[in-house]
Amino acid sequence: QSVLTQPPSVSGAPGQRVTISCTGGSSNIGAGYDVHWYQQLPGTAPKLLIYDNTNRPSGVPDRFSGSKSGTSASLVITGLQAEHEADYYCQSFDSSLSGWVFGGGTKLTVL
């Protein structure tokens, strides 16, 4: 059971916009710790997609955006493409656990 809760799956048609939520609590996101997002394509290692809540590493297109408010964070993907089919994970730090934590992951399906 992850302390960061993500929907197990989301889907959208090509060209559409999807949002993936990441809900935490007062010991992680609500405590002010940054949220980072990773994309894991099938059979590959995770890749950093969004860091420090809203920032994109070099090379990540601006169709990916992140936000954070209160005890939650969100990843938005616009202009869905087949290549976006992957698992997406949020990550932060939890002071109660004294450790880094990941959400359970969300599988994105492009219809």
Place this chain on the structure above:
Amino acid sequence: QVQLVESGGGVVQPGRSLRLSCAASGFTFSSAAIHWVRQAPGTGLEWVAVISYDGSIKSYADSVKGRFTISRENSKNTLFLQMNSLRGEDTAVYYCARAVNSGSGDWHRDSFDIWGQGTMVSVSP
């Protein structure tokens, strides 16, 4: 080329030990905190352990505390994970990942910007 390459995985019986390695190249290894993250088959990512840039600070997930030991040899640009008393639930792909801080100086805020390809550990009788 900035990269991390894990090795040392394999099949091991419950209760036995295994040592994983993570070789770094293309960046100043001795300046970076490095994490181990694992992923059991068909499941999500689980943080395992972290070591500070100089090896002076280490932290572990409760699930591995007392059984796993993280270490590093900066002169050889290599990270290790010594895994003892292995259990079936330790079966996973193990990734090493570089931590990066965007300026806060607080490593709790780090993201993981470089990942290795992973090495598979299977614990089975």
